[in-house]
Amino acid sequence: MEKYDVVIIGAGPVGLTLSTCLARWGYSIKHIDNRAEPTHTGRADGIQPRSLDLLRNMGLKRKIMAHEPAKVYEVAFWDPSAKGIHRTGTWASCPNFIDARYPFTTLLHQGLIERVFIEDIEKHGVKLQRPWTITGFQNDGKDPNYPVEVSLAHVDGTHAETVRAKYLFSGEGARSFVRDQLGVKIHHKDPIAHVWGVMDGVVRTDFPDIKMKCTIHSDAGSIMVIPRENNMVRLYIQIASSTDPDWNPRRTATAEEVQKHAQDILKSYTISWDRVEWFSVYPIGQGIAERYTLDERVFMGGDVCHTHSPKAGQGMNTAFLDAVNLAWKIHHVESGFAPRTLLSTYESERKLIAENLLDFDARYAKLFSARIPSAGEVAGAASNEPEESDFVKTFKASCEFTSGYGVAYNSNTINWGPEHPAQHPLMLSLDQGTTKLRSGRILTPATVTRVVDANVVHLEQEIPLNGSYRLYVFGGEPGVTQTALRDLALHMGSPKSFYSVFAHRDQSRDRYHVRDNPATDFLSVCTVLNAKRAQIAIAEMLPEVFARYRDHVYADDVWDQRVPEAKAAAHAKMGLDERTGGVVVVRPDGYVGCVVKLVDGRGTCEALDKYFGVVTGRKLGDERASL
Amino acid sequence: MEKYDVVIIGAGPVGLTLSTCLARWGYSIKHIDNRAEPTHTGRADGIQPRSLDLLRNMGLKRKIMAHEPAKVYEVAFWDPSAKGIHRTGTWASCPNFIDARYPFTTLLHQGLIERVFIEDIEKHGVKLQRPWTITGFQNDGKDPNYPVEVSLAHVDGTHAETVRAKYLFSGEGARSFVRDQLGVKIHHKDPIAHVWGVMDGVVRTDFPDIKMKCTIHSDAGSIMVIPRENNMVRLYIQIASSTDPDWNPRRTATAEEVQKHAQDILKSYTISWDRVEWFSVYPIGQGIAERYTLDERVFMGGDVCHTHSPKAGQGMNTAFLDAVNLAWKIHHVESGFAPRTLLSTYESERKLIAENLLDFDARYAKLFSARIPSAGEVAGAASNEPEESDFVKTFKASCEFTSGYGVAYNSNTINWGPEHPAQHPLMLSLDQGTTKLRSGRILTPATVTRVVDANVVHLEQEIPLNGSYRLYVFGGEPGVTQTALRDLALHMGSPKSFYSVFAHRDQSRDRYHVRDNPATDFLSVCTVLNAKRAQIAIAEMLPEVFARYRDHVYADDVWDQRVPEAKAAAHAKMGLDERTGGVVVVRPDGYVGCVVKLVDGRGTCEALDKYFGVVTGRKLGDERASL
Known part of the structure; x- marks a missing residue:
């Protein structure tokens, strides 16, 4: 039976990042994905400033930038006015009070990002096996060095294999076989679920902020505008909410309906589409897995562990950081640099971040649904004035969080603090x-x-x-x-x-x-x-x-x-x-x-x-x- | 007979830059080179700050930087001391008084740079034809739209073709068939010729400035050290000069002799080679072509027109700028944006720069052969003090020139000045x-x-x-x-x-x-x-x-x-x-x-x-x- 250090299920951002790190550090990896090819269009696309630091540290930033992604430096807010909509203010997406090398969000199609990782892992001898899926696993300990048995099969059922591994990682996305098998529950922090429509395309419009990230409220509804590479624009539009009286999580909309809706929201500006690259409608609930691992042999990360609205562009970034957090800990345990207990900090550190993310997601939703910022408050956020409204404070904290620099792991064995066992006057x-x-x-x-x-x-x-x-x-x-x-x-x-x-x-x-x-x-x-x-x-x-x-x-x-x-x-x-x-x-x-x-x-x-x-x-x- | 807008001979930096520009702007190009493949090792490797601006403006900088070139920010000067050699000072290769985006010299093997250009021209439909050579040409005007007839042949003589073109460009290098056929003389500004040895390799040494650009004078001779990509170091060593009593332009040296010589110069530091990537000995005279074109249909550029010592790292940079200068002028004439007379400014502008380069080359040689800078003078150059020695002044002017920012074209039809026909009070x-x-x-x-x-x-x-x-x-x-x-x-x-x-x-x-x-x-x-x-x-x-x-x-x-x-x-x-x-x-x-x-x-x-x-x-x- 073939043996691997790690079996990785899923070649989205979290699985690929883990694979890239461990392949570089010399681990043997079996990496499968149930899709025949990398993501073609759509999906996640926002890389936050902190993630850009990470990608640069991995030597992958230049390859991602070679695709000429869009960069978001500022966010514009639009509200209803007598004649339609008007801009109430703009603010930096990564303001000056955050000391960031790359104070902008980078927007690029997930498939292009995945390809950069895939090229790198292939250089280190890992070949993605696809379309294959996981059919079973158990930490049976029959081989103490490779305690986990994993069964894999081609999606068409023609081939199957069983391998043993030191670790199994699930980066399968929101619908996870591994999580289901483990019986790990998803906890819904905010009971409100939404149906979102998302459309990528090339538009022509006289709306002046079409190349900015915008949140637009109008009497006809709300929309989020995000610029993309290749002169494209992404629109996010909320199609239904579980707070609606006629809530139906299967509710859908056609591309034409979403375009019509966008046109109504943007009035009196005009917008039309030269080309639609991708269009999708999907329900999203805000959920967090109760555990990231049960035995510190079978781990989960990324969307398997946390789902939330796409508005804040955090999904891929949280996935990157989940993977890196786990990668080095596996490496240190396997190298004899750390006791096995180090692995427990993966869940404690990353689950806290996911909880913060979900809290933020709920606050963010409230911020933009319920409260319309005034121009004065916006200016306050930029000028670092001593007197700040709660709104500006919330915004500031959010900026730090969404840029990735708000991540603060609590004290534990690796993060020194006053309760740390290693106390020393120096x-x-x-x-x-x-x-x-x-x-x-x-x-x-x-x-x-x-x-x-x-x-x-x-x-x-x-x-x-x-x-x-x-x-x-x-x-x-x-x-x-x-x-x-x-x-x-x-x-x-x-x-x-x-x-x-x-x-x-x-x-x-x-x-x-x-x-x-x-x-x-x-x-x-x-x-x-x-x-x-x-x-x-x-x-x-x-x-x-x-x-x-x-x-x-x-x-x-x-x-x-x-x-x-x-x-x-x-x-x-x-x-x-x-x-x-x-x-x-x-x-x-x-x-x-x-x-x-x-x-x-x-x-x-x-x-x-x-x-x-x-x-x-x-x-x-x-x-x-x-x- | 096939017709082309431009026939380009030679796929070194000057030919490739011209080809890249004109291919992008929609011109039909026949581009040949007598080598079967791009440069494998060695040759020019220094990209100056101004050239980096240009490459970025062409969208090629990122691809060049992806090769992780070495970057030279400072130059160190070493002189004889009682025990061997000691550092007398360092200074910026592109000091702060020059307002440069990229205040460093980028060192990368010419072949890698050529490949970036070749990939680009192929994307625009031009396929390099190699190994082919030019066998004859004439501006016979038989076809007024394509006045130049060019005969080409495979280097093995098995195939030949004759085509007509609007323009013929020679970027053949120092030995140019086109220049010889035109009877254009090379003028030697400085009669002193040199034989240089150059060696690229991976070394181990305790010499502390091995990753800096250094000019080292010792009692055993002089050497120039230049860092390279992939942990390599280039050494330039002067093997003979026409001022030597026993001057022989065919004088040569083995790799071992050059290594021994370097070891003697660096004493009491030690140096040894793990690997030699490239080694060559070649004579260089300082020469400039008397004309760059006779008829404004057949043009020459790059090393065809100017040769000089490799020390200042100017060859490739001058070639880039020759090509871009000519490219847009051909484009404007052919687009009807400018009269044919615009083409005369190619020679007048670029020949002046080459003359400046050769003057500089001679001064530079004198500066480093005859005069040893003191630490005090070096400090003066960095601190922008009002009192400057001639030496510091010369150095400053040289920095501006070698960085590429010293290029100043004289007044002519396109560069406004007090003598320009377009006088206006505003x-x-x-x-x-x-x-x-x-x-x-x-x-x-x-x-x-x-x-x-x-x-x-x-x-x-x-x-x-x-x-x-x-x-x-x-x-x-x-x-x-x-x-x-x-x-x-x-x-x-x-x-x-x-x-x-x-x-x-x-x-x-x-x-x-x-x-x-x-x-x-x-x-x-x-x-x-x-x-x-x-x-x-x-x-x-x-x-x-x-x-x-x-x-x-x-x-x-x-x-x-x-x-x-x-x-x-x-x-x-x-x-x-x-x-x-x-x-x-x-x-x-x-x-x-x-x-x-x-x-x-x-x-x-x-x-x-x-x-x-x-x-x-x-x-x-x-x-x-x-x-």
Whole structure:
């Protein structure tokens, strides 16, 4: 019987992202999908700013941008007026108070996005098997190394096979065989269900905001306009709601009816269609799976676990992040970097986000159905005024959430907090104001100069999505921190440190050209110094532990508009002292794990050993350090 | 006999760029190359900042960047020291005083660049015919429409064909059959010839600047280091010079000899090669063709016309710009937009640049051979201090030149100047301080917000390389310029204006979705207003002439670090009044043609009619305007 590390069901965004990560990290994968081909038209299309960071970190952003997607920078709101409709205001979809590299939503047909992933997994030796479906599975433990048996069949029933796997993942979409078999219930947070009509096409119109994302309320109904690639426009129109007196979830509409409806809403502007690319009517309820896994062997993610209205464009983005969250945890468990219990954080972290998403979805629906924002409130959101209405506050919080930067995982074993078992006086925290970073949140972006080649780079992107923790050593002023850096390196070099315990065993292999993981696959190290690039001599100024990551030494010498007074902008943005620095641990998926003060002596390494001791489930650090 | 608009000999950078432009603009092309395949390894590899602008304008930049080229931001200088060599300083390869979008040199193997072009021309129906060569040609005028007869043959002599063409272009490289047949002499500005060795490979070394561009002088000789894609390094080493007492242009060296030489120069650092990708030794003289064309039917460009040392990385960049300069001029003559005399400006403009290049090449050689810069001078170049040594001045001028932004075409029919036949009191000029733009120089980059979709965009890239003039109407404050804009539109609408005279004749064709050329292929129009994006209502605020370019209306509302006090940064960067604006004419290749004041009444259109009257060789403007 064939054995695989992971069997993945479904080649939508969540399955493909998981497959891409694990294939790159060397896992054997069986990946099936019950469709004969990738998505042709329609479906999800919004990539949020945070997802763009992720795609870039995976090296896939450029291929997605090559399709010339539409970009949404602002959202326009239209309301009824005496003569038809009028614009009440616009606001940024990712306002300036969010520190985003790509402050826009990218709109591109899901099929094109899927193809980018498929090309990548094929490069890493995984061939999608389609159209195949799952017919059964059980975690029978008959083979302790490959405890899950999975039965698969061609959709036409002509072929079938049974394989064993370490893990089974369902990314099947809202209708999931795996979820049904597990008996996992869908919990409906908001009982209101809707029928939506969605139409992609090329239009001609005198409506001035046709290339903007718009929410339009009129006496004839409401509509959402979203620009697309290739001069297309997507319209979302609500066809029925379970709050209607004559509610029927099977209610439908023809393309012509939806066009007529859109024309009535947009009056006195005119609109007509040169071409309709895709049209669909589908009911959507707001639901969340009660569990994402029962046994930490069979996992689910994406639409299997959470469904909601398409309005906020969150579906695909949540799927990407579900997959990445699970991918690195499987990788760390299978690599011996973490205890099996790490896998429990997949559900606890991602279910919280899905719950937030559903809460947001309900608020968002209410916001646009019930309340018409005034121009004054809109201006308030943009100008960062101290006095804010509840509406503006809600909007701001929503922007952060919809851009993907609102994701904040709670404290747990990997996100340090005051309840974390690894308590140490050198731990820094947002609550105490000793850093601006918060555990469980994405690392703040910062622009720095790479020392070896003087390239101006995005620090947060410098370690690719390689499955490793990222240790950012902000070294402050080299003259000030010389001893601290030397001491940190010294203790990191001790055999039981977090750095040494997972060191490559095969020391005979030539790793001269290995850029990100020369010493260990457990983590990658970046050193950032508050000095001009030309003043930094890596070999002379840095201990060998840091110097061997020679492509990851940076000068914090690029001016930043967000901290105009800072000499070392990256230090300042992290809320670290520009002279004395600090050490930031970032999880493999880009979220901050913990922040530690950089001091002379053993303390800094001790604090890191404590944190990583909890993370890895090992006793780390030397004798005296553990006293 | 087959007829073509253009026959192109040679598929290096110059031939491919010409082919790409003309194929896109609908011309029939016969394109041959005597090599069986594109360049495999080695050859030119440096793309300068200005060339990157051009490639982006052609929509090819992303495909080139997808190959992950090396980027050079700084150049390091090493000199002999007591123990071997030491770094005397570094400086930016495109310093901050140059306003460049991409302030770095991009290093990528020529073959990969060629393939990006080849893919593009194939998409437009041109198939490279190889390995074929040219065997004869004559401008016999037997067919007045296709005056040039060209004989071609397969390199193995088995096949031959003769075709007729409107134009023949030689991009054959330094050894040109066409140039020889025409009897055009190569003029050697600097009699000194050199033999160069060049080696691409993967090295291991403790030399800290191996990923920088370096010029290294040691007691053992000199070397130039250039980083490459795929972790490779290129070394240039001078093997012989015609100033040597035993000068022999056939002198050569083995790879091992060059490696040994490099090791001696780099002492006490060590270097060894894991892999050599390419190694070549070749003699180079500094030469310039006395003519680029004799009859304005048979043209030459690229290395056919100018050869020089590889050190400054200018070869491919000059080739790109030769080709684009010629492409749009052929297009305008063949479209009836310009008189045949326009073609004479190809030689006059591009030969001047080649002469500047050769002057620079000679200065550059002297600079690095004879004079060792001190750290103090280097610092001076970076800090923009008022007191500058000759050396720093020379360096600055060189940076501008090597980045591609130093290109300044002299006044002629298309570059307005005080001697231009189109004199008008509303013409603005750098000399008089009424604009910061200079005719014959590239348009200053500026970031603005596109009104229809709120996208933050690079204004100078908004019109693709479509062969059209670009009319940038800087509208100042809409309240102030309302009448001026209305009057300009009114006069542009008159049948004999520069705008109307080349209007699309086939008015029945549906051009609703035509973005850049809805009214005419002669020019594209951008309107830039000093207002917040949300305050701009295109249909209400702009005359129909400007409003129909609805995707090309911009809000000048993005703050710019270079003009921090300006409210309308794009206006300010062009040196135009932020309230009253101005009109900038940019040539199809991105160089400023003329700048005109925007005023109420007929004056602005009158000045533009005068300028375009000279450009097009027509009497433009209405009766009264020409009085």
